[in-house]
Amino acid sequence: MNWFLIFLFCLLVIQTIVADGCLQVERDALLEFKARVTDPFGRLVSWRGDECCKWTGIKCSNQTGHVIKLNLTSHSQSHPYYSDEEPWYNNSLCGEISPSLHALTDLKHLDLSYNNFTGRMIPPQLRNLSRLQHLGLENSFIGEISDVYLNGLSKLEYLSFSPITITIDSNWVPPFELKYLDVGACKLRPTFPSWLHNQFELNFLNLSNSGIYDSMPNWFWNLSSLTNIDLSYNQIRGRLPLRLEHFTELCTIILSNNQFYGAIP
Numbered sequence: 001m002n003w004f005l006i007f008l009f010c011l012l013v014i015q016t017i018v019a020d021g022c023l024q025v026e027r028d029a030l031l032e033f034k035a036r037v038t039d040p041f042g043r044l045v046s047w048r049g050d051e052c053c054k055w056t057g058i059k060c061s062n063q064t065g066h067v068i069k070l071n072l073t074s075h076s077q078s079h080p081y082y083s084d085e086e087p088w089y090n091n092s093l094c095g096e097i098s099p100s101l102h103a104l105t106d107l108k109h110l111d112l113s114y115n116n117f118t119g120r121m122i123p124p125q126l127r128n129l130s131r132l133q134h135l136g137l138e139n140s141f142i143g144e145i146s147d148v149y150l151n152g153l154s155k156l157e158y159l160s161f162s163p164i165t166i167t168i169d170s171n172w173v174p175p176f177e178l179k180y181l182d183v184g185a186c187k188l189r190p191t192f193p194s195w196l197h198n199q200f201e202l203n204f205l206n207l208s209n210s211g212i213y214d215s216m217p218n219w220f221w222n223l224s225s226l227t228n229i230d231l232s233y234n235q236i237r238g239r240l241p242l243r244l245e246h247f248t249e250l251c252t253i254i255l256s257n258n259q260f261y262g263a264i265p
Helices: 002-017 024-036 099-103 124-128 194-198 218-222
Strands: 058-060 067-071 109-111 134-138 144-146 158-162 165-167 180-182 204-206 213-215 228-230 235-239 252-254 259-261
Touching (some): 024 067, 024 099, 194 218
Parallel strands (some): 109 134, 134 158, 144 165, 158 180, 204 228, 213 235, 228 252
Antiparallel strands (some): 058 067
16 A cells, blocks of 8 residues: 555656656756857747746657757758748857756757857767757767767667768668768768668768768669769769669759769769
């Protein structure tokens, strides 16, 4: 009987904690994040009070109350992968990213792209957010990441970085299958990224201006799920295929400023 009463008490405590749709530990983490950034345009003005699930850029799970989405991109153009928020218009956040974000253990979508975290390194704590499906850090940070950083993000489907250095071992096997990869203007290895050969669900690929100086591998032309390809402004060499028969859904392919030869398929 005593154990049953203890169970009821714990259940009541849990219900009280999430009664407003926001877990206290996650609300505190978000407030710590807010305290460390500069917000000249008042984008985070709604970040006060107890109901953090109603704050701008935040989405919580209806079942658990956990924060599952943090979208603070300042992207100035509409984007096909941003379906339920209006894009920000050059209202950049500044400052540093609090390590408190690691407390958002159920986070699936994190987008801090197109902000002004000038001179800031990508926070290492983000690699511990193992449930992330969407990670957008484009045009916000500097520095370098490696495959070690990505090994814990096994559920990733969307990945966007720039302009940073990405160091990937040639034998690395990613733990995820991406649908969207944008690393345009990043500094990659001179060799074509071989780890892409098993990304069979990839739709969007941007490797433009990424310092690739290599031959195009034959397997690339078999990534049949691709719909948008940008390999421009590299030094990729090789003969173009006679046909692009595997790319049944291809909409856009940009190969300019490379060393391809042969007839355009």
